Amino acid sequence: MQRNVLETIMGAVVLIAAAAFLYVIYSGSGIKEDRGGYSLTVRFDRGGSVLPGTDVRISGVKVGAVTSQDFDPKMFQAVVKLNIRSDVELPKDSSAIITSDGLLGNYYIKLEPGAEDDLLKDGDQVAHAQGALDLVELINKFVVGGSDTKKEESATP
Template sequence: MKNTTVETAIGALVILIAAGFFLFAYSTSGAGTASGGYTLKAEFDNVAGVNTGTDVRLAGIKVGTVVSQTLNPDNYQAVVTMTIDPKLKLTDDTTAKITSEGLLGSNFVALDPGGSETLLADGGEIVNTQGAVDIWSLISRAMFEGKGSGGDKPAENTAPQTPAPETQPQ
C-alpha cells in the first residue's frame, strides 16, 4: 500500500510540473494577445510570406496578429486585416511594411507610428504601406545587372596606353 501512495504522489507531481510548463509556454508565446484587440486593415501590393497568424510588430515587439487576407478586386491589392493590442493606440499616419527577420527568416508586418494626433479607430485603415520585397529577384538583378552593358570597357575619355619606346644599350 505504501508504494501505491508514493507512485500516486509522484504522478501528481509530474502532472503539475507539466501543466506549469504548458502555462508558462502559453503565456510567453503571446498566443492570447490577438483576442480582445481592435482591428485595422492595410492594402499591400505584395504579401508574400504573410499568412493568417503572422506577427504584427512595433519596434520588434509583437503587438498584434494577422487575422485574414483578401484580394481587393478593384485594384488587385491584398487587403490584410490585423488585430492590434488594445493598449496600443496608433495614429492615422502609421506606416505598415512587410519585412523579414533576416535573409532566410520569416516575414512579419512591421508598424512605424507617425507623428499625427489623429488616432486610428477600430476598423480603420493604414494607408501608408510597403509590400514584401522578393530578395531573390534583388540578388539576381545585382548579380546580372552589369552583363551586356559594357562594364568591362575602359572609359572613353582615357587615352590609349602605348608601350614605352625601347632603348638600345650602348
C-alpha cells in the same frame, strides 16, 4: 499483471506529453489573438509572405497579429487584417512594412508610428504600406545585369 500497469502508465505519459505539445503549438500560433484590441486593415502590393498568426511589431515588440489575408481583384492587392492590442494607440499617418528577422528569418509586419494627433480607430486602414522585398528578384537583378542604366549606356554609340 505488473506489465499491464506499466504499459498503462506509459500510455498516459505519452497522452499527457501530446496534449502539452498541442497546447504549446496552439498558444504560439496567434489563433486566439483576435480577442480584444482593435482591427486595422493594410493593403500591400506584395503580401504573400504573411499569414494569419504572423506577428505585428513596433520597435521589435509584438503588439498584435495578422487575423486574415484576402485578395482585392479590383486593385490587385493583398488585403491584410491586423488585430492590435487595445493599449497601443497609433497615429493616422503610421506605416506598415513587411520585413523579416534576418536574411532567412520569419516575416512579420513592422508598424512605424507617425506624428499626427489623430489616432487610428477600429476598422481603419493604414495609409502607408510597403510590401515584402522579393529576395530572388533582387538576386536575379544583380546576377543578370543590375540596373537598366548599364543597358542604356551600352546601347549608346
